[in-house]
Amino acid sequence: MLIQAARRLYKSPGQQLTLGQVVELNKRFLFAYSHFKDEPKVIKLRDDVVKYNRLIRDLGLKDHQVPRARKNTLGILGLLCYRLLLLSVWSFLALPGVILNAPIFLLASSMARQKAKDALAASSVKIAARDVIATWKILISMGLTPILYSFYAILATISRVQSRSIT
Structure with missing residues (x-):
């Protein structure tokens, strides 16, 4: 270098x-x-x-x-404002997905940490058990996502039926 x-x-x-x-x-x-x-x-x-x-x-x-390279203060400030605006818009748009998928994130994270502790206790070669954490997060997410989305679909259907019956 x-x-x-x-x-x-x-x-x-x-x-x-x-x-x-x-x-x-x-x-x-x-x-x-x-x-x-x-x-x-x-x-x-x-x-x-x-x-x-x-x-x-x-x-x-x-x-x-x-x-x-040259220092263009106005251009740098404009780029910063543009990127902050993009960050705000994308954060706002991502918020519903984060909220709706939070149960999956939280459950997968906690269960994966527990499985990693078990794997570390049972193994003499594992150092951090990151492979176990990743595997369990994927498995839990794959199993829990269809269940959670079905639950959301059922709730939406029930609320829609109730709103029609009220009117």
């Missing part, structure tokens, strides 16, 4: 390297680094390149995007 970042920083902006040139530069940088890695200037350079990589990763940029 260090060699590749140093190679990308070494080439001048707008310069396009062929695959052979990229390989050759990587090879030369690797040879030079292995030969001079204990030099104070090389250690400082390595630390600076690692900091640079961490900084651009934290900013959500790729190395090739840095020359064209």
Whole structure:
């Protein structure tokens, strides 16, 4: 990672390297680094390149995007507002599904945790029993979902029949 970042920083902006040139530069940088890695200037350079990589990763940029990156405050604010609006709309639309499926989520989660405890107690090789948790969540959801949806359909039918009989 260090060699590749140093190679990308070494080439001048707008310069396009062929695959052979990229390989050759990587090879030369690797040879030079292995030969001079204990030099104070090389250690400082390595630390600076690692900091640079961490900084651009934290900013959500790729190395090739840095020359064209510019701070557009108004555009960033607009994008933030747009994404917050999308998050609000999708959260609002997902809320009924979360509420209606909550019994499945809660029951599957609690039963899977209990089965995982049993599996951990019975096994000397299991560490966290995540496979057991996943398996039981799937099995419980597959069995409980049709029952719960049938219950909701029966409730809707009963309420519809009662509302017609009242009017």
